[in-house]
Amino acid sequence: MSGGVDSAVAAARAVEAGHDVVGVHLALSRMPGTVRTGSRGCCTIEDAMDARRAANLLGIPFYVWDLSERFREDVVDDFIAEYAAGRTPNPCMRCNEKIKFAALLDKAIALGFDTVATGHYATLADGASGRELHRASAWSKDQSYVLGVLTERQLAHCYFPLGDTPSKDLVRAEAADRGLQVAQKPDSHDICFIPDGDTRGWLSDHVSREPGEILDEAGAVIGSHDGAHGYTVGQRRGLQLGRPAEDGKPRYVLSIRPVSNQVVVGPKERLAISRIAGGRYSWAGEPGFDTAQTFRCEVQIRAHADPVPATARLVPILEAERTEQHRADATHEIVVDIDLLHAEPLLGVAPGQTAVLYIGTRVLGQFTIDRAVPLDAEAAPDQAAGAGDGAAAVGGSERA
Numbered sequence: 001m002s003g004g005v006d007s008a009v010a011a012a013r014a015v016e017a018g019h020d021v022v023g024v025h026l027a028l029s030r031m032p033g034t035v036r037t038g039s040r041g042c043c044t045i046e047d048a049m050d051a052r053r054a055a056n057l058l059g060i061p062f063y064v065w066d067l068s069e070r071f072r073e074d075v076v077d078d079f080i081a082e083y084a085a086g087r088t089p090n091p092c093m094r095c096n097e098k099i100k101f102a103a104l105l106d107k108a109i110a111l112g113f114d115t116v117a118t119g120h121y122a123t124l125a126d127g128a129s130g131r132e133l134h135r136a137s138a139w140s141k142d143q144s145y146v147l148g149v150l151t152e153r154q155l156a157h158c159y160f161p162l163g164d165t166p167s168k169d170l171v172r173a174e175a176a177d178r179g180l181q182v183a184q185k186p187d188s189h190d191i192c193f194i195p196d197g198d199t200r201g202w203l204s205d206h207v208s209r210e211p212g213e214i215l216d217e218a219g220a221v222i223g224s225h226d227g228a229h230g231y232t233v234g235q236r237r238g239l240q241l242g243r244p245a246e247d248g249k250p251r252y253v254l255s256i257r258p259v260s261n262q263v264v265v266g267p268k269e270r271l272a273i274s275r276i277a278g279g280r281y282s283w284a285g286e287p288g289f290d291t292a293q294t295f296r297c298e299v300q301i302r303a304h305a306d307p308v309p310a311t312a313r314l315v316p317i318l319e320a321e322r323t324e325q326h327r328a329d330a331t332h333e334i335v336v337d338i339d340l341l342h343a344e345p346l347l348g349v350a351p352g353q354t355a356v357l358y359i360g361t362r363v364l365g366q367f368t369i370d371r372a373v374p375l376d377a378e379a380a381p382d383q384a385a386g387a388g389d390g391a392a393a394v395g396g397s398e399r400a
Contacts (some may be wrong), residue, residue: 001025001054001062002206003047005175005182006119006162008054011176013161014117015058022113023055023062026104028071029193031141043192050182057179067103076193083229084207086258087325087352090146091191092303095367097149105157114158122147123163124155125362129288133363137164145303148356148366152285175235200230214241217254217270228256231263233372234271234348241265251345252348259324272345272375275337276301276355279317279330281367291334298358299336301349301369307358308343312336323368334367345375 001007001023014021028043049063055062061074075094082089105116121136122144133155136142150158165171175183194202209227216222223241225231230238235253245251251265282317289295291314298307316325317333326333336347348374357364 001050002043002049002053002119002188003182003185004188005172005180005185006121006168007051008119008179008182009175010117010119010161010173010184011054011060012058012174012180014159015060017161018118019115021058021059021117023051023058024104024108025051025062025064026071027064027066027100028068028075028099038079044195051386054180054182061299065104065107067099068258070103071095071099074103079191080203080206082352083203084258084358085325086228086256088232088350089352090303090354091193093354096146101150101154101158105154109157114325115157115374117159117161119342120147120160120163121162121165122363124158124160127285127288127362129286131285133284134163135358135361136162136362138166141168143303144363145300145354145356148245148284148354148363149282150284151282155285159356195341203227203229210261212263214239214263214265216251217264222265225263226259228261228263231256239265256351257324270374270376271347271349272337273338273347273349273372274340274345274375275335275373276346276349276369276371277333277335277373278351278355278367278370279333281314281332281334281365283365284363287364296359297336297364299338299354299355300358308346309339310336311339312341312357321371321386323371327370330370333370334365340375346372 001011003025006045011021011023025044025048027048030386052062078094079089079091100118101116105182108116120143121138121141125132125134125135125136130152133144133147133150135144162171172183190374191199204227207227207229211224211226212228213221214223214225222243223239231253233253233255236250239253241251245267247267249267252268253263254269255264256271257308287358294311294313297310297312299312307367312334314332314334317330334357336357351367351369351371353369354366356366356367
C-alpha cells in the first residue's frame with residue numbers, strides 16, 4: 001500500500017473478495033524528514049500515514065517493511081551506475097523487478113502469503129503456456145509496460161484488482177464511496193528518490209563530473225560539456241554549442257560515448273531509428289514459440305508511448321556488433337526491426353531504456369536497449385546510439 005488511491009482501492013477489493021489481506025507499506029528511504037511538502041514521489045512519511053489510515057478503515061493489519069537498503073543497492077545505485085556508463089535507465093522498472101515483485105514477494109512467500117496485490121492497471125490471464133500478463137482494459141491508464149520485467153514465477157503470485165476498471169475516475173469515485181481519505185489524492189510522478197524532479201542536479205551530486213567534448217557527426221569539436229551524464233539521446237535544449245549548424249537547423253544529442261566522454265550531436269532526422277537491440281531480457285511467462293525464429297510483435301519503448309509494429313528475434317551477440325553499452329557477460333540479445341511499412345521510425349532512443357514486446361494485448365517480455373540503428377545507418381554507421389569508440393554499428397545484417 002503506497003498511500004495512494006489505487007493501492008487503497010485494490011486492498012479494499014481484495015478484502016471484499018474474501019481474501020485474508022494484510023497491508024504493507026515499503027519504507028524505501030532512510031531520510032526521516034521526508035514529507036510530501038514539495039515532493040512528487042510516493043514514499044514519504046505522509047504516504048505511509050495515508051496507507052495506515054486506509055488499512056485501519058478496511059480493518060486489516062498494517063505493517064511497514066524497511067527495504068531501504070535493498071532499494072538503495074538495486075535501484076538507486078543501479079541508476080547512478082547506468083548514467084555514469086552513458087545510459088538512460090528507468091528506475092521504476094528496476095524497482096518492480098528487484099523490490100516490489102522480488103524482495104517483497106520473496107518475503108511474503110516466506111511468511112506464508114500466497115499473493116502480492118498492487119494497484120497497478122494490468123490484467124492476468126491463463127494461456128495455453130501458463131500465466132500471461134496483459135494490458136489493462138483502460139489503455140489510457142495501462143501500466144503493463146512497467147510490469148514487463150515480471151517473470152512467469154512472479155506472475156503466478158500477482159493479483160491486480162484494478163486491471164478491469166474502465167477509468168481512474170471510477171476508482172476515485174469508489175474510494176470516496178468507501179470513505180477513503182485518499183480519494184482525491186494526486187497521482188505520484190517523477191522519480192521517488194528525486195522528489196524535486198531535478199534529475200540532472202541530483203546526478204551532479206552522485207556522479208563525478210568530467211569535462212569533455214561535444215562533436216558533430218563528422219567528428220569536429222563544436223562545443224564542450226561539464227559531464228556527459230547531464231545529456232540524453234534526443235536532447236535539444238542546454239547544449240550551448242559554440243557554432244550553429246551549416247543549415248541553421250537545431251542539433252540534437254545522437255549518442256553518448258562513455259569511454260571517450262564525448263557527446264555527439266546532429267540533425268533531428270538522425271534520431272530516426274529502424275532497429276533496436278539489447279540484452280538483460282526476460283519473458284513475462286512462457287512465450288509458447290521459438291523466440292530464435294523471427295516473430296511479429298509490437299514494441300513500446302516508454303511507459304506512455306504508442307506501441308509500433310515490428311519483427312523480433314533472440315540471437316547470439318556477434319562480436320563485430322558488440323558496443324561499449326553491452327554488458328561484458330551478455331551472450332544473446334533481442335533484435336527488433338520496426339515495420340516501416342506500417343509505422344514511423346522510433347525517435348530519441350537511448351541505451352538503457354527498456355523495450356517491452358507485445359503480441360496483441362499480451363506482454364511477451366522486455367529487454368534493455370544496448371544499441372539503436374539509425375534509419376540511414378549505411379550513410380553514417382558510427383552514429384548507432386550506443387556505438388562507442390571502435391564499436392561497429394549494424395547496417396544490413398542478415399539477421400533482420
